[in-house]
Amino acid sequence: MTATQTTAVRLPPQQVDIIRAAVADIFGTDAGVWLFGSRADPDQRGGDIDLYVETPCDTATALQRAGRLYARLQRELGEQRIDIVTRSPGEPEQAIHRAARASGVRL
Numbered sequence: 001m002t003a004t005q006t007t008a009v010r011l012p013p014q015q016v017d018i019i020r021a022a023v024a025d026i027f028g029t030d031a032g033v034w035l036f037g038s039r040a041d042p043d044q045r046g047g048d049i050d051l052y053v054e055t056p057c058d059t060a061t062a063l064q065r066a067g068r069l070y071a072r073l074q075r076e077l078g079e080q081r082i083d084i085v086t087r088s089p090g091e092p093e094q095a096i097h098r099a100a101r102a103s104g105v106r107l
Contacts, residue, residue: 009105010039011049018076019051020107026069027055027062036104037083048081049073052100055086062086 009016016035023033032054034040038047053069055062066084073082087097 009035009107010042010044010047011035015077016107019049019073022069022072022076023051023053023107026065026072027053027057031055033107034100034104035107036100040103040105048083049077050083050085050100050104052085052087052097052104055088057088059086059088059091062088 011019019033019035023031034052035050036052037050038044039049051069053062053066055065057065063086066086070082070084074080085096085100087093
């Protein structure tokens with residue numbers, strides 16, 4: 001992550017590192033993760049942590065791993081409101097996927 005991207009998100013660098021490491025551990029290093037929503041907008045305040053994960057695994061596995069990611073982030077970041085959206089190969093792209101990539105910041 002570049003210095004510009006770091007300042008563009010409203011998460012401390014340590015939390016960004018925790019998220020990136022957890023996604024890589026749980027989904028694999030080929031997975032991509034974006035922070036989107038209010039935490040990706042420096043002009044907003046508050047808000048939950050919205051994550052979009054593009055994963056190489058199938059949809060059922062992605063949903064299971066999203067649960068594991070949620071639990072791990074709750075442990076490592078402390079209790080937070082966290083939403084996780086996943087997209088697997090071959091899964092039709094939905095509006096939320098397009099919006100997350102367009103407005104989000106890749107971590």
